Amino acid sequence: MLSHMHRLKDVNSHVWVLTGTGNNQRYVDLTKIYGHLGPLVCRSLIGFYAITGCDYNPAFFNKGKQKPFKILQKCPEYQQAFIKFGDLELFVDKNKKQDIFASIQKFICELYNIPGIIDVDAARLQLFINKYTVADINEEFNRKNLKNVDASSLPPCKSELFQQFRRANYIASIWNNAHEKHPSTLSPENNGWILKDSQYDLNWFDGDQLSSFVSDSLQNELEEPNDDEDDGEDELNVQYECEFDEASRHSINEDNEDE
Numbered sequence: 001m002l003s004h005m006h007r008l009k010d011v012n013s014h015v016w017v018l019t020g021t022g023n024n025q026r027y028v029d030l031t032k033i034y035g036h037l038g039p040l041v042c043r044s045l046i047g048f049y050a051i052t053g054c055d056y057n058p059a060f061f062n063k064g065k066q067k068p069f070k071i072l073q074k075c076p077e078y079q080q081a082f083i084k085f086g087d088l089e090l091f092v093d094k095n096k097k098q099d100i101f102a103s104i105q106k107f108i109c110e111l112y113n114i115p116g117i118i119d120v121d122a123a124r125l126q127l128f129i130n131k132y133t134v135a136d137i138n139e140e141f142n143r144k145n146l147k148n149v150d151a152s153s154l155p156p157c158k159s160e161l162f163q164q165f166r167r168a169n170y171i172a173s174i175w176n177n178a179h180e181k182h183p184s185t186l187s188p189e190n191n192g193w194i195l196k197d198s199q200y201d202l203n204w205f206d207g208d209q210l211s212s213f214v215s216d217s218l219q220n221e222l223e224e225p226n227d228d229e230d231d232g233e234d235e236l237n238v239q240y241e242c243e244f245d246e247a248s249r250h251s252i253n254e255d256n257e258d259e
Contacts, residue, residue: 002042004179005034040079041072046175047085048072051104051168057192058164058202061152063111071110078107086172091186101165105158112155120161124154159205167192167202 001017008015015030034042052068053059060068072078081103084090090097106118114123131149156164170184170191177183193200 001030002034002037003044003046003175005030005042006039007179037073040076040083044072044079044082047082047168047172050085050171050175051082051164054171056171057167060108060111060155068107068111071107075107077103081107085169086174086176088173090169091173091191101162104165105161108155108161112153119158120155121158124157127154157205159207163192163203163205165192166190 001015005015013031015034016027017030018025018027020026048068049065050057052063052065072082081100084096084100090100102118105120108120109117109123112123112127114126117123117126128149132146155161170186170188173186174183188200189195192203194203
C-alpha cells in the first residue's frame, strides 16, 4: 500500500490499515509512515521487497530485511533503481536493464560488506580471498583450508543474481499494477522461470555451473606480435594452458581411481 500512496487522487486522504488478530488488533497510520519515509523510498519498496526475498523469489541467506532497508534509505541511486522495477522498458531495453542491474550489483556488494567493489563476481572472489589465505602465491591449493570458507556467506554469482533480478522485475510488474483489472500480460518464461512439465520452476542460472579446466577461466589478450620475443611469449602461454589442462585431466583421473 505504501508503494501506491502516490496514486491517491485526494492528497488530503488519511489511510490506516487494520492488522493483527484478537486482542492484538491495531490500526497502523500509513499516511504518517509515508510522510516519514518519503515518496521516493515508498515507491522503491516493491522492487526492494521482490529482490530481497518474497513468496516468489529466494532471500539472501542470513541478510533479512532490516540491513538491506537501511542501505536503501541512505542511497537515492538504489531507490531510483528499485522504482524502475516492473517498468516495461526493463523488459525491452537491454541497455536500460544492464544499467539497473549494475546498480543492483553495487547494492548487493554493499549488503555483503565489500566496499569499493561493484561487481558481485569480484565480491565473491574477495570474500574467498579474505578467508582462504596462503603464505606464498605458488603454494598448492589445499582443500583442508576450505573448512574456513562458508559458501553461504558469499553473494550469488552474477549469472544467478541476474535471474533473481529478472524474477523481481516480473513480480514488480504485477504488484505495480495491482490496481488494474489485468496487472500484467507478460509471461514468467524468460523472466527467471522455465516451464517444465506444465509448471514453472526457477531458472537459477544460465550456462555451466563450473569451468571444466583452468584454461577455460583464463582470459588472454590477443595482440599482434611485434618481434620474435613476443612470438616466444605467445608459445609459452599456449604451453602453460596445455599444462593446465593436462594437470586438470590428470587430477580428475586420480579422483576417479580413488573412488
